[in-house]
Amino acid sequence: MTTQNQGDASPIKITDSIPIDAQKNAGSPTELALLREHIDSINKQHLGFIEAIGAILLEMGLGRKASPAEIDHFRWQIHSDNAHEYIASLFKNENFFLKVCESVTGNVMFVPPGHYYSPVVDVRSVKSGHxxxxxxxxxxxxxxxxSNFRLLTSHLNRVEFPKTSSPNARYFYDNQFFSHADAVLLSAMIQEYRPDRIIEVGSGFSSAVILDTIDVTKRRTACTFIDPFPHRLIEILRPDDYDYVTIVEKHVQDVDLSVFEALQSNDILFLDTTHICKSGSDVNHEIFEILPRLNSGVIVHFHDIFDRFEYIDRWVFEENRSWNEIYLLRAFLMYNDAFEILFLADTLRACFPDELKMAHKAFSEDAGGGLWLRKK
Structure with missing residues (x-):
C-alpha cells in the first residue's frame, strides 16, 4: 500500500517493502515483471482512492463543487512534505469543519463541537477540581x-445472580451496561417495596434483573418496558413473561402520559435513557412532563448518577461523553419539596464504604450509579 512518511516527498510503494532476496526468488523475469506490474496497479488504485476521498472531503468543506485548480492544489498538498499539517489545517478551520459535519450528519451546525456555545465539552477547558x-x-x-439503604440489607442476598450467561437466569453481572451492585440494589428495592407496577424506560440488563426478581418473589408485578429498540429485552423474555409484560416500542416522548399517571404508591418508575438534555430529548420530557404528574409515593430511579452530581473523570476527560442529565437533575432537586432522595448509591460508597462491603460482595468495587427518589 502507498503510504507517506512525514518529511519524505516520495510515496513509499509496496515494492519498497519486498526484500531484494524475495524479488530475486520471485521466478522468471517475466513473472517478476508481472508481479511489479500488479503491485504498481495496486499502488495507483490506492492513490486514486485517497485522492477521491480527499476530493469528497474538500467539496464537503467548501460547501460546493471544487474547481479544477482547487483539486490540483489539494493533490499537490497531499503528496508534499507537509501533507499531515495541511490536512490538520483544513479541519482546524471552523467553517471547513462545520461544512464537513453538516454534509455527513445532514444537520446544520451553529458552532463546532467543543466551542463555548456547544454542549459538547472541550475537555481542555475543564479543570480537574471542577x-x-x-x-x-x-x-x-x-x-x-x-437508613434507607439498611432497609434493603435483608433482601440483598435473596436473589443470586450469576457472573456469566446462564440458562437459569436472564441477568449476569459480567456485562458493561448494568453492574452487579446496580442489580442487587434494584432487586432489593423490588422486594422491599413490592410494587404492583413497574415502568422501565430504556430496557436491557436491568429488565433482566426485574424479571429474575419477580421469578423469585412469585409476585406477578405488571411490567411495562418502553424502548424504541427493545431487541436486548426481547432476546431474554420467556414465553410465560408475556402474561405480565408489556413492551411499548416507542420513544418515551410518544407515550401517552396517562401510562405514568396510573402508577401508585410504591410502584417504580425506572429511567435509564440517553442522559442528554437537549431540545426534544427524552430526558427533558421525563423531568418536565412525567415527574410532575406522578402520584404520591411513586419511587423513581435514575441511572448513571454519581456522588456530588458529577460524572466520573474517565467519562469526562478520556471519553468526553458530554452527558448532562446529571446537572439538570441536580437543578431539579434544588429547593424541591415534592421529591425526597431515598439514596444515591455512589454517595453511600463514598461515605460508608465499610458498611456497604459488609452488606454484599457486589459493593467491594463500587455501588453502581443509581439515584432513588420518592414523590412525596
Missing part, C-alpha cells in the same frame, strides 16, 4: 440515605 464540594440547595441527608 466537582462541587457541597450540594447547596439539595436536601441531601447522608445519614437518612444510609
Amino acid at each position: 466537582r462541587s464540594q457541597d450540594i447547596t440547595g439539595v436536601k441531601f441527608d447522608r445519614d437518612k440515605q444510609l
Whole structure:
C-alpha cells in the first residue's frame, strides 16, 4: 500500500517493502515483471482512492463543487512534505469543519463541537477540581440515605445472580451496561417495596434483573418496558413473561402520559435513557412532563448518577461523553419539596464504604450509579 512518511516527498510503494532476496526468488523475469506490474496497479488504485476521498472531503468543506485548480492544489498538498499539517489545517478551520459535519450528519451546525456555545465539552477547558464540594440547595441527608439503604440489607442476598450467561437466569453481572451492585440494589428495592407496577424506560440488563426478581418473589408485578429498540429485552423474555409484560416500542416522548399517571404508591418508575438534555430529548420530557404528574409515593430511579452530581473523570476527560442529565437533575432537586432522595448509591460508597462491603460482595468495587427518589 502507498503510504507517506512525514518529511519524505516520495510515496513509499509496496515494492519498497519486498526484500531484494524475495524479488530475486520471485521466478522468471517475466513473472517478476508481472508481479511489479500488479503491485504498481495496486499502488495507483490506492492513490486514486485517497485522492477521491480527499476530493469528497474538500467539496464537503467548501460547501460546493471544487474547481479544477482547487483539486490540483489539494493533490499537490497531499503528496508534499507537509501533507499531515495541511490536512490538520483544513479541519482546524471552523467553517471547513462545520461544512464537513453538516454534509455527513445532514444537520446544520451553529458552532463546532467543543466551542463555548456547544454542549459538547472541550475537555481542555475543564479543570480537574471542577466537582462541587457541597450540594447547596439539595436536601441531601447522608445519614437518612444510609437508613434507607439498611432497609434493603435483608433482601440483598435473596436473589443470586450469576457472573456469566446462564440458562437459569436472564441477568449476569459480567456485562458493561448494568453492574452487579446496580442489580442487587434494584432487586432489593423490588422486594422491599413490592410494587404492583413497574415502568422501565430504556430496557436491557436491568429488565433482566426485574424479571429474575419477580421469578423469585412469585409476585406477578405488571411490567411495562418502553424502548424504541427493545431487541436486548426481547432476546431474554420467556414465553410465560408475556402474561405480565408489556413492551411499548416507542420513544418515551410518544407515550401517552396517562401510562405514568396510573402508577401508585410504591410502584417504580425506572429511567435509564440517553442522559442528554437537549431540545426534544427524552430526558427533558421525563423531568418536565412525567415527574410532575406522578402520584404520591411513586419511587423513581435514575441511572448513571454519581456522588456530588458529577460524572466520573474517565467519562469526562478520556471519553468526553458530554452527558448532562446529571446537572439538570441536580437543578431539579434544588429547593424541591415534592421529591425526597431515598439514596444515591455512589454517595453511600463514598461515605460508608465499610458498611456497604459488609452488606454484599457486589459493593467491594463500587455501588453502581443509581439515584432513588420518592414523590412525596
